Amino acid sequence: MSTPVYQAALATLLLGAAAAAPAEAKTIRVTVDRLVYTPADIEAKVGDVIEWVNKDPLVHTATIKGGADVELPAEQSGRLLLQEAGSFDYICRYHPNMKGHINVRP
Amino acid sequence: MTIRMTAAAAATALLFAAHGALAADKPTDPQIAHIAYTAGLLDIEAAKQAIATSKNKAVVEFAEGMVRDHEAVNKQALDLAKKLNVTPEDNDTSKALSQAAEEKRQELAKLSGAAFDKAYVENEVAYHRQVNGALETLLIPSAQNGELKSLLETGLKLFRGHQQHAEHVATELK
Numbered sequence: 001m002s003t004p005v006y007q008a009a010l011a012t013l014l015l016g017a018a019a020a021a022p023a024e025a026k027t028i029r030v031t032v033d034r035l036v037y038t039p040a041d042i043e044a045k046v047g048d049v050i051e052w053v054n055k056d057p058l059v060h061t062a063t064i065k066g067g068a069d070v071e072l073p074a075e076q077s078g079r080l081l082l083q084e085a086g087s088f089d090y091i092c093r094y095h096p097n098m099k100g101h102i103n104v105r106p
Numbered sequence: 107m108t109i110r111m112t113a114a115a116a117a118t119a120l121l122f123a124a125h126g127a128l129a130a131d132k133p134t135d136p137q138i139a140h141i142a143y144t145a146g147l148l149d150i151e152a153a154k155q156a157i158a159t160s161k162n163k164a165v166v167e168f169a170e171g172m173v174r175d176h177e178a179v180n181k182q183a184l185d186l187a188k189k190l191n192v193t194p195e196d197n198d199t200s201k202a203l204s205q206a207a208e209e210k211r212q213e214l215a216k217l218s219g220a221a222f223d224k225a226y227v228e229n230e231v232a233y234h235r236q237v238n239g240a241l242e243t244l245l246i247p248s249a250q251n252g253e254l255k256s257l258l259e260t261g262l263k264l265f266r267g268h269q270q271h272a273e274h275v276a277t278e279l280k
Contacts, residue, residue: 034260034263035260035263035264035267057178057179057181057182058174058175058178058179058264059174059178074178094171094174094175095264095267096267096271097266097267097270
């Protein structure tokens with residue numbers, strides 16, 4: 001089945017799929033430093049990824065009540081793919097004074 | 107109880123003693139580093155006692171948080187001391203804190219169950235309040251080195267959260 005015609009068709013399919021994907025899906029970076037999420041407020045779209053870069057020597061989390069729970073080991077990062085639209089408050093489970101908010105548009 | 111209270115009172119008095127009119131009374135950076143490190147270490151030891159003794163989920167989770175955070179901060183403190191070529195210097199405040207903590211540890215060792223949980227958490231509230239007060243009014247204002255001051259400030263923010271957490275657990279236990 002590896003005829004040139006088939007390969008061309010496959011290439012078209014792949015390119016077509018790539019073009020159909022949300023072109024503007026992006027990674028949004030949030031810095032975690034001295035027990036603060038910066039920026040604290042995020043505007044995003046479904047399909048975007050949030051990456052928390054934890055600069056503290058402390059273990060943190062980004063935890064949405066009743067939802068995602070991203071562990072952020074000391075001086076490491078954690079990521080979350082946004083799969084549904086909505087307005088989400090999140091906190092650090094270990095340090096609940098740390099607060100952030102994500103608004104996810106469809 | 108009188109002896110325990112006296113030791114705790116002495117520790118508090120020493121923490122605040124240098125807050126007098128004489129600038130010479132202020133602790134030096136090597137002393138501040140020692141006091142901060144000791145305060146963290148004592149809280150880690152208390153937390154380990156609680157983890158080994160308590161069967162209460164909220165208490166054990168709180169204690170695990172104390173070990174996790176204070177170990178991380180103390181590692182930072184040691185790394186900074188090394189970087190600045192500062193040798194933490196033992197002093198009367200550190201000694202008084204250690205003595206008061208040892209007396210509390212022995213007192214708690216005689217307790218179990220709900221009585222232990224209550225006594226441990228109430229002491230955590232008091233201990234964090236005491237140390238946070240000392241950080242705010244004495245240790246941070248006295249610190250000369252900017253990086254040390256900054257570490258203490260981040261510590262204070264963290265430890266205020268610990269105090270709130272302890273207060274919250276104490277309320278739940280009532």
